[in-house]
Structure formats: C-alpha cells, structure tokens
Amino acid sequence: MTRAADPVPHTPPGPSAARATLAGFCAALVGVGIARFGYTPLIPLLISQHWFEAGQAAYLGAFNLLGYLAGALLADPLARRLPLPLVLRASMIASAIGMLACAWHAPFGWFVLWRVVTGVSGGILTVLAPAAVLSRIPFHRQGAVGGILFGGVGLGIVASGTLVPLLMRFGLSETWLGLGFICVIGVLAAWNGWPEVRRAPVAAVEGTRPGRNPRLWIVIVCYGLNGLGFVPFMLFLVDMIARGRGFGIDAGALCWVVFGLAALAGPMVCGWFADKMGIDIALPLAFALQAGAAALVVAPVPFWLTLVGAAVIGVFVPGIVPLVLGRVRDALPGDPRRQARGWTACTAMLALSTAAGGYGMSALFARGVGYDVLFLLGALAIVLALALDLAGLAFARRR
Known part of the structure; x- marks a missing residue:
C-alpha cells in the first residue's frame, strides 16, 4: 500500500x-x-x-x-x-x-x-x-x-x-x-x-495524476467519500457516547476500546474476506456495512448495539485499505507502476476529504448541529461511495 x-x-x-x-x-x-x-x-x-x-x-x-x-x-x-x-x-x-x-x-x-x-x-x-x-x-x-x-x-x-x-x-x-x-x-x-x-x-x-481512466477516478472518489464517513467517528464518537447519549465517560472509553480492538483485526479480516469473496463483492459489502453501522451508532438502541456499530466501523478504518488497493489493481491490471501512482492519488484524496470534512463538521458542531446529523452525514457519504462503486462495476462490465 x-x-x-x-x-x-x-x-x-x-x-x-x-x-x-x-x-x-x-x-x-x-x-x-x-x-x-x-x-x-x-x-x-x-x-x-x-x-x-x-x-x-x-x-x-x-x-x-x-x-x-x-x-x-x-x-x-x-x-x-x-x-x-x-x-x-x-x-x-x-x-x-x-x-x-x-x-x-x-x-x-x-x-x-x-x-x-x-x-x-x-x-x-x-x-x-x-x-x-x-x-x-x-x-x-x-x-x-x-x-x-x-x-x-x-x-x-x-x-x-x-x-x-x-x-x-x-x-x-x-x-x-x-x-x-x-x-x-x-x-x-x-x-x-x-x-x-x-x-x-x-x-x-x-505522473501521479489518474489520467483518463474512469474506473480509477471512481476508486479515488469512493475512497475520499469513505474517509469523509470516518470523520464523525474520529472526532465525536467518545463525546457522543459520553455526553450526547448520556452514557458517561467510562462508557465512551469502552466504546473507543472496542473500536480500537476491531481496528487491530481490520486488515486481516478484510484481506480474508477479499480472498474469499473477491474485491467486486467485498468492497461494496464493506461500504454497505459501514453505512449501516454509522447510522446504528446514533440510533436510540441499547448500548450493546452501539458497541456493535462502533466495532464494524473500527474494522474498516484500516481494513478498507487492502480492499481499495485491490480495486486499484483491477482498474490498472498488470501495471505496478501505474498502480502505485493510482494509490498515491487515493492517499491524497483521503487526506483532503478528511481535512475538509473535519473542518466542515467541526463548524457545524460549533453552530449547534447535533451528533445524529453529523453521523448521518457520514453515513450518507459512505452510501454515495457504495452507489458510485456499483456504478463503476456496471461500467466495467459493459466494457
């Protein structure tokens, strides 16, 4: 990577x-x-x-x-x-x-x-x-x-x-x-x-620009949207659990530990699923699971379900990397040098989207926007990534 x-x-x-x-x-x-x-x-x-x-x-x-x-x-x-x-x-x-x-x-x-x-x-x-x-x-x-x-x-x-x-x-x-x-x-x-x-x-x-490869551009944008979906978790997860939902700082810390334990296993879990199911199934499934988990975290559900949602997102914080890399390789088959440039563009897009998302969501929060709206915005970004990725798959099959 x-x-x-x-x-x-x-x-x-x-x-x-x-x-x-x-x-x-x-x-x-x-x-x-x-x-x-x-x-x-x-x-x-x-x-x-x-x-x-x-x-x-x-x-x-x-x-x-x-x-x-x-x-x-x-x-x-x-x-x-x-x-x-x-x-x-x-x-x-x-x-x-x-x-x-x-x-x-x-x-x-x-x-x-x-x-x-x-x-x-x-x-x-x-x-x-x-x-x-x-x-x-x-x-x-x-x-x-x-x-x-x-x-x-x-x-x-x-x-x-x-x-x-x-x-x-x-x-x-x-x-x-x-x-x-x-x-x-x-x-x-x-x-x-x-x-x-x-x-x-x-x-x-x-030459790190993606050029005119539509499939690669789709991967880059999807990765950026997925990173945007992570922003509420990186900034607000513990505070939302502790103050927003009133569970207290110990519950917030427990949720963060579960998030971290899932992140430890993320690359191995996602790599295993990619090997078993193939990238064309594993990556859209990853987007769908993340979108559902982002919505679940702020839903009025028992605390244990909130932990489940946090764990699912935690898996994909590092685990999405091998899946996106696999899609980059599919978009640029047999060309390791162009694959490397494509991954550089993906990394730049992720950094840009998280920086912009962090500032934007912080501004919304400072103006009184609630946690539920911020996490649902993150879920929406991941849903857009899912839709775009499926459109890219359909485009590739037509070709």
Whole structure:
C-alpha cells in the first residue's frame, strides 16, 4: 500500500526485518494511534473540565486532520532532500512533543499549534514509514507485515481508551503527559530500526495524476467519500457516547476500546474476506456495512448495539485499505507502476476529504448541529461511495 514511495533496489545493509517492523509499528502507534486517535477520548474531558468549549474542542480535531493533509503532501519532498531515518525520527519526536506540550492548560492558539504539528508528523509517518520498512521485507511477506504495521493504529486507540479514564483520576494535564510518555517510549523503541533507504528520483512519483481512466477516478472518489464517513467517528464518537447519549465517560472509553480492538483485526479480516469473496463483492459489502453501522451508532438502541456499530466501523478504518488497493489493481491490471501512482492519488484524496470534512463538521458542531446529523452525514457519504462503486462495476462490465 506504499508502492508509490517504494525505494530503489539494492539498498545498503541496515537493521533486521524484525527491528524495522517494530519501528514501523511504533510509527503508526505514535503518529496516528496516539497523536491523532488518542485525542478523541479527551474531547468530553476537555469540555467538562472547562479547558475549551465544545466547538473549540471539535476544531482542534479538525486542525489535526488539516496538518495530516500537509504532512502527506510534504513527505516525499522531504524524503528526497533529507536522510529518511532523520525525517522519520524527527516526525516521531514532533508527535511526542506535541502530546506533552498539551499538558499545559494554555490558550487555544497553543493547542492549535501542537495539534497541527502532530497532524503533520502523522501524515509524514503514514506515507514514509511503511515504505521504509517494506524495503527490508521479502515480497511474499509484505502483506502480513503491512497488516502488522497498521496494527499500531489499533493499539493506540485501545491504549488511549484504556488509559484515559485511569489517568483522569490524577487530572487532565497528567492524562496528556501519560499519552505523551507512550509516544516517548515509541520513539525510543523505533530509534535504531529505520533502514537507510535511497529514495527514488522524481520519476518514481511523477505522473501521479489518474489520467483518463474512469474506473480509477471512481476508486479515488469512493475512497475520499469513505474517509469523509470516518470523520464523525474520529472526532465525536467518545463525546457522543459520553455526553450526547448520556452514557458517561467510562462508557465512551469502552466504546473507543472496542473500536480500537476491531481496528487491530481490520486488515486481516478484510484481506480474508477479499480472498474469499473477491474485491467486486467485498468492497461494496464493506461500504454497505459501514453505512449501516454509522447510522446504528446514533440510533436510540441499547448500548450493546452501539458497541456493535462502533466495532464494524473500527474494522474498516484500516481494513478498507487492502480492499481499495485491490480495486486499484483491477482498474490498472498488470501495471505496478501505474498502480502505485493510482494509490498515491487515493492517499491524497483521503487526506483532503478528511481535512475538509473535519473542518466542515467541526463548524457545524460549533453552530449547534447535533451528533445524529453529523453521523448521518457520514453515513450518507459512505452510501454515495457504495452507489458510485456499483456504478463503476456496471461500467466495467459493459466494457
């Protein structure tokens, strides 16, 4: 899933495959699992402890997504000009500092700065770390290792959902420090695991435009719409459970842990279904399940059904990646280089849609729009992705 940033062959000796895999896992844990998703269970606490108003807390999540977009766009230019291990270490350090800096109950602008910083570093790590690690992994093992790498996102969600209620007994500042301490551990664990990888020249990333391939454009737009559907979960899930539906912060944290455990299993589960059913069935089914789950989470149903909805979405947060990759390969059969460019375009669309969606939904929330409307908007975006994907399948069959 990182072919667009593949290194050139014959890289110099470096750390073992196991150490490189650990480094990539820690990068996902720190840059996305904690620095992005670790913020979600903090939102109701920031509001109840009067650090920020509800709208401000939502905007901070949106600023992180905006930073992620910037980081994804900056990643390749940075890696072509600087040693890759330096870029990756600096990005992990920035994520850790950003979490620690938020322990100070400072003005809103201070938090905007550090949420953007953690977003930028997360975007850089997401683009560059898997490619660096997979350069040390034999081709026949890259699928399994890729699943391990993105398992760091799920572990970060589980860790934040488990630790936040415990750390809050000491205070909100201490909670930020605890999450920051996890990031520091991740930085140290990954420090010597990054291989020295020569980045391919500009030719490896040039021509990333999808061209005139209608099927590829459909995949790109569907992936962006699916990412837009994830935004309410990334920003509001815990707060909606804790305050919106009145279940309390412990119930919100439990829902977030279930979400994270599902995310841990997501790539393996979705990969297995794709192998069994084929991409043409697995991807539309994934869109349909997500749309139903997004609506279920805000429906007036028993709490256990809310957990089911959160788990379904959690599976697809990382699990949608192998399914979309499969559709990209179908759209560009037998052309790995164009497939890599197509995936780069998909990644850019995802970053753009989540950043725009995060800002837009935060603005709506600040103006008093309820959780039910925001989650239903997310469900609608996924329904549009389903309809567009089915239309693309019909177009392909007619051809």
